Amino acid sequence: MPKKTLENLTESMYYVLMALMEGEKCGTEIADYAAARTDNAVVIGPATLYTILAKFQAEGYIRETAVEGRKRTYAITETGLAAYQAELRRLWRCVMDAGVKEVSGHEETDTAQTAPVPLSVL
């Protein structure tokens, strides 16, 4: 249930943290980043976005860095960075456990053993 939701970040939560990994951003910039990064596969609606931002602030994952008029800018914290990296590791393990299959033309190659593992993640 909700308290446990942050144990595994949802897709939208993950992209919110990813957006903030690249620097301070306001709400609309975060939503635009997620849409652009995923070719509109991940669209974050305003209620979802601001619920996540409020929850992340309460959990100490992000902090507000500037308020210009009605525009609020957020930055990721050390706790948020740790949560992002933990989720990245979890996702990476999921992919590795599945054994990444790359289908190139008619040839199927198992890349599980050869896929480069980002050292910063593991």
Added chain:
Amino acid sequence: MKKQTPRKRHLFPCPFCDIERIQQWLEEMHTQGWALEKVVYFQRLPLYAVFRQTTAQSVRYRLQPAEDYFATIDGPYDAGRSQQDAYREFGWDYAARLPDFYVFCTADPAAPELHTDPKVQAMAIDRLRALYGRGLKMSILAWLVGSRAILQDLSAMLDGFGPVIFLAYIISLVLGDICLLVKYLYYRQAVESLSAGRPLPPMKHNQIWRLLLWIAVALFACTLAAMCRTVWVTRP
């Protein structure tokens, strides 16, 4: 002289916690040319919705759980200005406030859905579940711990008003608590459903709960009226 926009008052067709049904009803009203303008309250009880005539068109209405439940109805009871502005950037306009929700609407088909992640929506609704859970606990505690004292005091106070009035008063309180329980159970069900990635569940026995609420309100109002009458008649 400036012509006044026609307006229409309408009772709510279902309990306010039935999110899907309320959204659907508001959308149907808009396609008939009636846009939600405001909700009229008596204390914290929403009495009816006021609609103003507008161009009949297909729009989307969405309910977002409110964060300031304990704020006063005057002024700050509405969604905050910064929240309204933030949502407007996504194409959503603030329409009105229901007890537990802010109502937003958009005529832009390209505007993203208000909620795009059911698990996050579950988090938002869970605040309401927790709120009603606390209310319910307080109420049960009051009945258990203070019932004797409360009932003694009340019965002494209401003695002069007659047993029927006293009974009506107690029934109205019990029915009010039942409505509280129904809301709590529905929000809990909604949170469970959304957390599992399923859509909002339909609310069962919709009309019965609505009827119970109105019976509670009517009984409470009758009790107050009867008390006032008794005081008036027996005045020195």
